Amino acid sequence: MTSTPRTYHVKSFGCQMNVYDGERMAELMAGEGMVATDRADDADLVILNTCHIREKATEKVYSDVGRLRKREDGTQPMIAVAGCVAQAEGAEIARRAKVDVVVGPQAYHRLPELVRAAQAGQLALDTDMPVTSKFDVLPTRRKVAPSAFLTVQEGCDKFCTYCVVPYTRGAEVSRPFAAIMDEARALVDAGAKEITLLGQNVNAWTGEDGKGRAVGLDGLIRALDALPGLARIRYTTSHPNDMTDGLIAAHGDVEKLMPFLHLPVQAGNDRVLKAMNRSHSRDSYLRLLDRVRAVRPDVALSGDFIVGFPGESEAEFADTLSIVDSVGYAQAFSFKYSPRPGTPAATMEDQIVANVMDERLQRLQTALARDQFAFNRASVGRRCAVLLERSGKLPGQLLGKSPWLQSVHVIGDAAIGDVVMVDLVDAGPVSLKGALV
Ligand code: SAM
Ligand code: SF4
Numbered sequence: 001m002t003s004t005p006r007t008y009h010v011k012s013f014g015c016q017m018n019v020y021d022g023e024r025m026a027e028l029m030a031g032e033g034m035v036a037t038d039r040a041d042d043a044d045l046v047i048l049n050t051c052h053i054r055e056k057a058t059e060k061v062y063s064d065v066g067r068l069r070k071r072e073d074g075t076q077p078m079i080a081v082a083g084c085v086a087q088a089e090g091a092e093i094a095r096r097a098k099v100d101v102v103v104g105p106q107a108y109h110r111l112p113e114l115v116r117a118a119q120a121g122q123l124a125l126d127t128d129m130p131v132t133s134k135f136d137v138l139p140t141r142r143k144v145a146p147s148a149f150l151t152v153q154e155g156c157d158k159f160c161t162y163c164v165v166p167y168t169r170g171a172e173v174s175r176p177f178a179a180i181m182d183e184a185r186a187l188v189d190a191g192a193k194e195i196t197l198l199g200q201n202v203n204a205w206t207g208e209d210g211k212g213r214a215v216g217l218d219g220l221i222r223a224l225d226a227l228p229g230l231a232r233i234r235y236t237t238s239h240p241n242d243m244t245d246g247l248i249a250a251h252g253d254v255e256k257l258m259p260f261l262h263l264p265v266q267a268g269n270d271r272v273l274k275a276m277n278r279s280h281s282r283d284s285y286l287r288l289l290d291r292v293r294a295v296r297p298d299v300a301l302s303g304d305f306i307v308g309f310p311g312e313s314e315a316e317f318a319d320t321l322s323i324v325d326s327v328g329y330a331q332a333f334s335f336k337y338s339p340r341p342g343t344p345a346a347t348m349e350d351q352i353v354a355n356v357m358d359e360r361l362q363r364l365q366t367a368l369a370r371d372q373f374a375f376n377r378a379s380v381g382r383r384c385a386v387l388l389e390r391s392g393k394l395p396g397q398l399l400g401k402s403p404w405l406q407s408v409h410v411i412g413d414a415a416i417g418d419v420v421m422v423d424l425v426d427a428g429p430v431s432l433k434g435a436l437v
Contacts, residue, residue, distance in 0.1 A: 004119060005044035005078050007037045013060075014051025016236065017198050018083055020149040022049045024138050025082065025108055031139050032112050041071055045078045045115065050085035052164050054338040061085050065097040078118060082108050084168035090127050100124060105154075105169055109134035129170045135179060141186040146389050146417040147232075147401065148192035152180050152220065153199030158239060160266075161277045161344040162309065162337060165200050172200075177207040177220065184224055193419060194232035194258075194387055194401075195224065202235045203242040218246035218254075225256045231419050232387060234405075236262045237304075240280040243288050252295030259296050260330075260405045263288070264304030268323030269316040272309055275348070282323060289327060300330035300375065300404035307364055308337040308357035310348035317360050324367045330375040330404060332368045336361050369429060376406060376427035386422045386434060388414055407431040 008029040012022035025047055026036060037043040046068055050061050065079055080101035081093050087104035094102050100118040103111060104127035118124040141148075155170040156163075184195055197220070199205060205217045213219070217235065224233050233256045240263060250257055263285075267273055270281050280288075292299055305320060324332075336357040339346035379402070386408045388400040396411045400420075407430065414420050414436060422434035 003044075005115065006034060007043045008034045008045040008047065009037045009040045009043035010047045010049060011040055011064075012049040013057070013083070014053060016149055016196070017151055017154070017200065018049050018051060020151045020198055021083070021105060021108060022047075023144075023149070025049065025111060027139050027141070028109070028111050032115075040068060040077075043077055045080065047080045047082055047111070050081060050083035052084035052088050052168050052340075054335065055340075058085050058089060061093070062097050065099055069098075078115065080111065080115070080118075080124075082111075084164070087127050087168045088164065091125055094123070094125055102127065104128070106130060106134060109137045133173075133175070135175055135183075141183060141190050144187055144190045144192050146192060146387055147194040147196065148187045148190075149198050150180065150183055150187060150195050151175070151198045152217075153202050153205040156200045157204075158201065158241075158279070159277060161275065161348075162306065162340065164340040164343060167342060169200055172204055174205045174207055177209050177215070177223070180207075180220065181210075181223060181227075184227060184230070188227060188229040191417060193230065193417060194234065195230060197221075197224075197233070197235040199235075200237065201239045201242060203238040203244070203247055216244050216246055217242075218244065218250040221247075221250050221254055221257055225254050230256065231385075232403075233257050234260060238263050240265070240278075240285050240288055243292075248288075248291050248295060251292055251299060258403045258405070259299045260302065260403070261289075261292055261299055262302040262304075265323060266304060266306050267309060267312070267316070267320050269312075269319035272312055272316050272319075275311065276306075276309060276345070282319065286323070286326065298404070300406075301327055302405075303327070303329055303332045305332060305334040305364060305368075306337050307334065307360040308352035310337070310345055310352065311350040312337075312352060312360075320364060321367055324364065324371065328371050328375070329368060330406070331372050334361060334364050334368060373427070373429045375404075376429070376432055379404065379406065379424050379432060380427050382424045383437065384422060384424065385419050386410065388416050388418050388420060390416060402432070408434040410434045410436055412436040 010022045010026045012018045040046045079099040082103045086102045101114045101124040106129045107126040114124040155172045156165045157172045203217045209215045386400040388398045392399045421437040424432050426433040
């Protein structure tokens with residue numbers, strides 16, 4: 001029997017959806033009367049909310065657990081492993097790493113009872129994907145940052161050949177419209193000015209609005225646009241195949257929808273895209289971007305890229321560099337291909353050797369950094385609204401986001417949570433300096 005934990009620490013790895021889940025786990029534990037600690041080393045209960053998207057994630061969990069077991073003061077925390085590594089490894093983690101609780105992404109609403117079971121010395125493992133949604137039983141949002149996440153869709157049916165998400169997060173499921181609107185109102189009441197709608201394929205979201213009409217993500221965005229007190233709406237991550245006409249139109253006429261689109265392409269070559277099972281081509285992707293730009297000329301574009309997919313030749317990789325050149329991304333995420341157990345690409349022939357992948361990633365990142373800096377420099381001279389999100393390092397400095405999701409720092413008479421008008425006066429590679437108007 002372990003003693004009753006009074007303090008907790010949640011450490012989240014990976015995507016924004018994990019950040020959201022981590023916040024909800026923290027709310028659950030706070031609801032049990034437990035107190036949050038800033039450091040894992042000070043907590044009675046440590047929840048590792050893990051990511052399985054790339055290699056070494058599992059090893060990292062084992063080494064984190066090992067470190068937590070060797071605290072300098074000799075204390076032993078209760079350790080819970082949550083998230084996609086928990087889902088993928090299941091009982092193996094409990095056995096190998098001797099952790100107390102293992103809980104998958106669809107079952108974490110059961111954390112309090114699993115912690116109690118662990119205290120009583122029982123097996124505390126739940127990696128089910130239950131029919132009852134965890135969202136129905138999670139507590140109401142009460143304390144949130146000015147920019148808040150709201151998960152509206154989970155899972156994926158796309159089965160890109162490199163990706164574990166369809167296996168760890170399950171099939172595509174949309175949360176009901178009313179539940180999302182309720183959570184959005186609670187977030188605004190708790191102080192949120194901006195809501196980012198989240199989903200592994202957020203633009204695959206579908207539901208029925210308050211009048212019983214079938215709507216897509218654009219319908220949900222339009223309903224949120226009418227919410228008093230909410231200043232900004234964003235959404236991520238989208239799949240090119242789910243960019244509907246309605247969603248593109250929303251970029252043109254929904255005032256609160258920010259001029260930003262994260263639309264992963266992964267590669268610029270059609271043979272590679274086909275082998276990835278992406279079901280869009282280089283050309284169809286570029287045409288989509290043209291259509292978004294036509295309705296929202298100032299839209300900032302972002303993407304995800306994978307270098308070194310099995311069989312990728314130097315000429316095929318050059319197509320990725322050329323698509324980057326033609327789009328001019330405002331920011332982007334780029335990764336070396338990582339073989340994931342159980343995915344079709346992991347057993348494909350012609351796996352690319354590490355030094356070739358390293359070199360390609362470096363070239364790609366140089367191009368992406370060049371374009372990000374160029375986008376920031378081109379913003380100098382613009383006047384725009386900035387949502388202030390936190391304090392900066394300098395005295396009186398505040399950090400916020402421009403409509404185009406650039407980090408902007410200002411000094412002056414304003415407070416966290418304010419939306420202030422700012423002149424963008426100087427640009428760095430990853431942030432801008434603003435002057436309060
Ligand atoms: N659903 C989104 C899409 O397909 O556009 C992306 C979600 S995924 C969690 C985030 C990113 O991780 C992907 O866009 C891809 O670039 C990257 N990723 C996924 N599996 C990967 C792998 N096996 N190796 C390297 N990067 C990977
Ligand atoms: Fe993974 Fe592809 Fe689904 Fe994105 S669309 S989550 S990359 S399988």
